[in-house]
Amino acid sequence: MSVRQALGISHRIGLQIIRSRWTIPYLILFPIFFIGLYWFGFSASPIGENQTFLLGIINQDEGLTDEIQLLFQNETLLGNGTLQEFHSTDVLSKGFGSEFVNILGNLTYNNQQNSSHIFEITEYSDEMQADSKLKNRELDIVLILPRQFSNASLGILNGYWRNSYGLYFHEYLQTFDASIPDLPINISEEVIIRGDESYLNYQIANSILGNILNAYLDLTSAFRGPGGSIQIAMNEEYQVSIPTFSLFGLSTPGLIAFGIIMQPSLISLFFCMEFRPKNTTFDIIRLSSSPTTYILGTFLIQIPVMIGQAFILFTSSLLMGFQPNGDIILAYLIALTILPFSASLLYFTTAIFSNEDVVGTILGFGGPFLGFMSGAFIEVPKIILFKEIIPTASGFPRDFLIWDLIPLTHTVSALRQVMLYDFTLIQVLPDILLSFVLSLGFFCCSLLFFAYFRFWRSSQ
Amino acid sequence: MKKIIEVKALKKVFGKGERQVNAVKGISFDIYEGEIFGFLGPNGAGKTTSLRMIVGLLRPDSGEVKILGENPHKSGNKLKEILGIIPQNPTFYEDLTVEENLWFLAKIYNIPKMIAKERINSLISRIGLEEKKKAITKDLSGGQKRRLNLILALVHDPKIILCDEPTPGLDPQSRIVVWEFIRNLPKQGKTVILTTHYMEEADRLSNRVAIIDNGEILVLDTPENLKTSIGEGDLVEIEVSHLGDTEIESLPGYLLALDPPLHLEEVSTSQSVCTIRALDVVPKLTRILASIENQGFSVNNLSIRGTTLEDVFINLTGRRLRS
Structure with a gap:
């Protein structure tokens, strides 16, 4: 595997993205439109008030x-x-x-x-x-x-x-x-x-x-010093700011995750163009590089695209009135590090098993499906696979639900907890680790499948 | 000459049961360094399948391929650098410029930047695309795209080039450019395997030609030997119209039985065309035409030509290459 080869593949896909008439508008306008639609529909719907x-x-x-x-x-x-x-x-x-x-x-x-x-x-x-x-x-x-x-x-x-x-x-x-x-x-x-x-x-x-x-x-800390009275006036006026949530606010972390998983699908589309009938570009790839290099190359190009997407999504949601209760920088870092990994599930599955038509279908249904199943928009029903095995910061282990198999579930959860409930890095660490481990697992499986389907089986 | 590729009893079957197709039926041949080896046959004869098995893109069901003593299916990356393939279909990305496409391949073949730059410029110049090097590929003409396809396989300077149908659909000018380019490759120490269903292409470019049909190599020799193998002399094709009661099928027997004899090598008919092969045919033409008219036919058209590989193919299979 050569990094130069992988970068060559990244560069090529990057050029294709830039040259494509509809890709850039899609990458920029889609997240703004999507966030805007939610803001328009649900910013006035308070939850938990x-x-x-x-x-x-x-x-x-x-x-x-x-x-x-x-x-x-x-x-x-x-x-x-x-x-x-x-x-x-x-x-x-x-x-x-x-x-x-x-x-x-x-x-x-x-x-x-x-x-x-x-x-x-x-x-x-x-x-x-x-x-x-x-x-x-x-x-x-x-x-x-x-x-x-x-x-x-x-x-x-x-x-x-x-x-x-x-x-x-x-x-x-x-x-x-x-x-x-x-x-x-x-x-x-x-x-x-x-x-x-x-x-x-x-x-x-x-x-x-x-x-x-x-x-x-x-x-x-209102405990006063010499010369004054010493008191802790806990029974007196007690002002606590109560965080308020709207459906828009609650959905924003999910929307950000969803917006970002849509673009790996787009890259998958470029990826799958290689497999068009009568397209022999992939023959050249097979004769010149390994599956690992090809996967790495297509994966690397996601990073700058994803950073741009995350920026657009965060900025749009903030401009539209989303008020994060937590550490926005930490949330941003999660979106830029773990989200690319969890999005790889959709991306590689798409790339390995599909042709362009299927990718089109996945673009239409797969993204929203995974988005919903990962709890990005709604609370999903509790279908327990394993009871009380996921450690949490509170020390109260939670059940492993069927949706927890989707790495994105954990990314959305970590993003939501940081952005809405002011969780710290330590508190969301179990979710981040699970997302990372699951994504890595899917990545490895995908790599094997890719080598099998696209490199080995196609030569049978 | 050094043997560079050895192919032994190569077989490939696609599908199962009623859908089973024996694409390649145990072909064997050797290719020598510096030659242009032509695979001539109609569409579906098994040329591309053979080529893909040779290069390692398709696994044979049985048989063996050795390139410089190595099996391409087991050699890992060893042979990748010495093989260049020019498939029938485009291997470039239409959103990229001519230069970007070449640079992409230079990168994935890990060619040092300076060498790549020099080679890319040289290839663009040799194929006549200097003015188009910054052009987006989808804006090129069909001929220019074919030419680009050709040089893409040469960016990594391979020793062996496998060229699958390089000229279909090309205008005559582009075809000549492509032929010249391929013809010059052995001068640069390269070995070329060319598949084509154009007999003229195989004839003009190949040092040796294997005629393949239904997955089998029918003959393998130099174009000259193949042509002379079916008989000496030139061919006269006479298009006739039927005026009397005599059937055209009776003409060969009549012409061959003339007294004094015309010494014709071969006479055959197909629809309204009577084909005659004979040595020193021109002085015999007056008597041939008169004899045909005597039989109640009117001569509409006449042409004289040398023997082609198509004639060899017809002789071997009873069919035309494109039928």
């Missing part, structure tokens, strides 16, 4: 230690009432966990049309029971507050104090009384959120819950 989500909570928080509680209850300690307000909250006796659960339970949608609660909370002591409810979709999402939640929260407060005044809070107190014990510092505890990542309600609820947790941490 004012919906109450079923939240299961397992509160394992053990609260603050007696020693710390005693410290804060000792009003005479400082003699100036500095801790009064802090003492007035329930945090000391019940712990930060209970307080946080109360906050979640009291949250309402703050708009004029509706003041319904965001979460309907059920508390569980047994994780298994909550998980079982989650599987049956009797719960949308489960939140597990860890044992050290209160201490960790106090540790965060302590950290803020140090960042602001150069001393930990206990160091400040110890200037008055050296016998005051140390308060927690940098306690690392993980809040666990579980749910079925393929379930729309979970995705929206998770996004909201993520915002609340961030706001909670911001609020604890």
Whole structure:
């Protein structure tokens, strides 16, 4: 295999794309038209607005230690009432966990049309029971507050104090009384959120819950320093921005994926022109290069085309009002790296088994079919192949559905989670890896089939 | 001369059952370095199938091909560099220019840039496409496309060139250019295998010709030997109209039985044409024509020509090449 040969093939297809009268308009206008059509039809269709989500909570928080509680209850300690307000909250006796659960339970949608609660909370002591409810979709999402939640929260407060005044809070107190014990510092505890990542309600609820947790941490920073009162006013005005979704917004990651898978089909069309009856160009290819070189060459040309497509699709959707809740750069990177791989499934299958007419049909039906089946536009029915085998960031393994065989499913899922629900790279890593592995598997199978059908069997 | 290609008992069958076609029925021959070897036969005779098996594009059912001692089906990339194929149909991309098509092949054959540049310019010049080198291929005339097809196979400077029907549909001028180009290839040390159903093409270009029909090689020799093998002398073709009661089929017997004899080698008829082959035929023409008219025929047309490979084919098969 020679890279120069592969680049020669790429260059040739590139020239054909540029020269073809309809290719460039297709590559540029199709995504804009498609995104535009969806925007026109569905941008005013809100999803999940004012919906109450079923939240299961397992509160394992053990609260603050007696020693710390005693410290804060000792009003005479400082003699100036500095801790009064802090003492007035329930945090000391019940712990930060209970307080946080109360906050979640009291949250309402703050708009004029509706003041319904965001979460309907059920508390569980047994994780298994909550998980079982989650599987049956009797719960949308489960939140597990860890044992050290209160201490960790106090540790965060302590950290803020140090960042602001150069001393930990206990160091400040110890200037008055050296016998005051140390308060927690940098306690690392993980809040666990579980749910079925393929379930729309979970995705929206998770996004909201993520915002609340961030706001909670911001609020604890309102812990004020010397001279003022010390408080964590968690029961007071609690403003959380609730992400809003429209059908257009929810569909945008799928649309981007779909727009990009359409162009490998187009390249397949150029590819399949080699196999026209009475076209002997492929004879020359067979006599001059290997199947691997040919595949690589046709694959390489997709990269610049795909970058252009991704750019057009992202820019169009942003200009039309799509507001990403997550990291657009990460989403863009996913689209430019994993999407080409997952799109290769359609591309190589097309190239190997088809002639031009079939490619035409696939262009018409195959793309949208795979788009739908991968959940790009709609939530697909749950047809389970293997139960609970796909690891997720939440630690709650999800089922392997029949649609999970399509690499594109995972790419769309990763894109959606990043763009809509602000998932991080680590959180979408299982999907990215699955997409990559499946695509690579299909790529290898396709290569074998290609060598067999186009190189070996055609010489029989 | 060095044997460059050996073909032994090559067979190929397509289809099964009632649809089975024995495309090539165990052909054997050798090709020597620097010769133009012609495969002459009608369409469907098995020429292209044989060519594809020789080059390695089609796997034979049985038999063996060796190119410089190597089996093209087992040699991997070894033989790719020394083989150049000019198929009947275009091997270029219509959206690309003449030059781009040549550069594409130079790249996929991994030819260093400097060598490729020089070779491409030389080929374009030799085939007379300098003015069209920047032209998009689909805008070329049929003849120009054929010429481009020809030089595409030479970009990687192969030792053996397999040329499948290079001139069908060409105007006379382009045909002459193509013939000249092919004729000059052995001077550059190349061996050419040419398939054609044009007897004139095979006759003019080939050092040796294999006449193939129904998947079998009927004869293999130099064009001259093939022509003389069916008899000496020139051919007179006389087109007649029937005036009296005598049937045209009776003419051969009548002419051969004339006394004193005309010493005709062969007389045959087909529809309204009587074909006579004889040595030193011109002085005999007056008596031939008079005898024909005596039999109640009127002579409409007359032509004298040498023996062609078509005559050889007719002699062997009883059919014309294009029938």
